[in-house]
Amino acid sequence: APVSLWGGRFAGGPAKALQALSQSTHFDWRLAQQDIAGSRAHARVLRSAGLLTEDELTDMLAALDALSADVESGTFLPVLADEDVHTALERGLIERAGVDLGGKLRAGRSRNDQIATLVRMYLREEAKVVGGLALDVADALIGQAEAHPGAAMPGRTHLQHAQPVLLAHHLLAHVWPLLRDVDRFIDWDVRAARSPYGSGALAGSSLGLDPEAVAAELEFDSAVENSIDGTASRDVVAEFAFVSAMLGIDLSRFAEEIIVWNTKEFGFVRLDDAYSTGSSIMPQKKNPDVAELARGKAGRLIGDLTGLLATLKGLPLAYNRDLQEDKEPVFDQVDTLTVLLPAFAGMVSTLTFDVDRMAALAPQGFSLATDVAEWLVREGVPFRVAHEVAGACVQACEERGIELWDLSDSDLAEISEHLTPAVRDVLTVEGSLASRNAVGGTAPERVAEQLEAAKVRVAEY
Ligand code: ARG
DSSP states (O other): OOSOSSOTTOSSOOOHHHHHHHOOHHHHGGGHHHHHHHHHHHHHHHHHTTSSOHHHHHHHHHHHHHHHHHHHHTSSOOOTTOOSHHHHHHHHHHHHHOHHHHTTTTTTOOHHHHHHHHHHHHHHHHHHHHHHHHHHHHHHHHHHHHHOTTOEEEEEETTEEEEEEEHHHHHHHHHHHHHHHHHHHHHHHHHHOEEOTTOTTTTOOSSOOOHHHHHHHTTOSEEOSOHHHHHHOOHHHHHHHHHHHHHHHHHHHHHHHHHHHTSTTTOOEEOOGGGOBOOSSOTTOOBOHHHHHHHHHHHHHHHHHHHHHHHHHTOOSSOOGGGGGGHHHHHHHHHHHHHHHHHHHHHHHTOEEOHHHHHHHTTTTTTTHHHHHHHHHHTTOOHHHHHHHHHHHHHHHHHHTOOGGGOOHHHHHHHOTTOOGGGGGGSSHHHHHHHOOSTTSOSHHHHHHHHHHHHHHHHHO
8 A cells, every 4th residue: 555645756755854744643633534524525526527437436435434434443543654644544545445446536636625624624613612612601600690690799990999890790791702702703614614625736626526516515605716725825724713712811811800809818709629629738728720720721722823823924825834733723722622611611600709798898999989970970060070079088088097988978068069968879889880770881680681681692502
């Protein structure tokens, strides 16, 4: 059996060092079934073009089925001499169909159009899997939001107390980006659903083969419009890598909050034992490793994206061997996300919130100052003045080490004639929350609507 797909014009075999550098079976073997599916479709267009007889097609498909079963069971594996998944599978086909028939399949296709097609097939499948796992995280967040409908917390900007918000509102703020990531995978698929098969090495096929027939069999929407573009471009792969990196970043931002919330100082959450780890030396420790790994793996997912972009940057058309480097970054992303997302979902769904502590802290740090200013505006005071007056209240409190609601009626009146005792209505967390009742706001009824909307969205996928 042949060991190389390109031996004809070479006097000797490749140097060991070249072989070691060139070989890709240790990562592209995961595309073996896609390669075989492509071969089945290719055999059928060879038949349609009159390049295989009906009997040859039958035998070819039988050999491909046998090969597929042997790949599945692990009885057929690449060997050291196989340069890549395509080389190995051609060897396997010839071992099963004989060299005369097996040797016919390569007509009119190139590894360049094959690999570009197989990567798309693989990523289109994995985008669905990863997207589904991201929805599980969204579900876990929604479950926690639903379980804590009235719980208040300090909303922050610059990590400083800003305004009270509902915990459910904050949790849902992590849901929408995840849903957008899933939407990005879905939008991406429109562009990924073009098959490069039939582009050949770069210029297309001369054998009367129908790329649209192959595309349809491999569940693409259509063939690519341009054979050079089909074999040379990897923007579709890079876009997948971006969405994966963004998903990792979205998880990482919540991970960072969980790490902080889980400190003694914050004391907002407790992690379930099943989703935390201990220390080998400090017996008291319970560490937020899932969140830390999420944060760490976000760096890795970004690295996968930037490495791929750097590979693509200087490449002239059409295929260059550099493009072999497109696969490991996205394979790594798929592997990373498929272990990370389930652990993350489990961590989120088993979090315990100290809602009393969060509620007690919600109005502290003068987080109701904006409510004072806006109450004044409703009383007809220009906002410029209102802002000044509320600021003066904060200053008075800070000097005396008290909170806004500790100011007496005469303290208030002294600061401004507009500050009547009625202002106390908004000096509570409940009053503050209830007042932010425009669409998207943190008022309980708005958050309840938002929760329903998120559930409907998740159910629609
Ligand atoms: N293994 C290559 C890749 O992953 C495909 C082979 C193309 N090789 C070639 N010499 N044209 O991109």
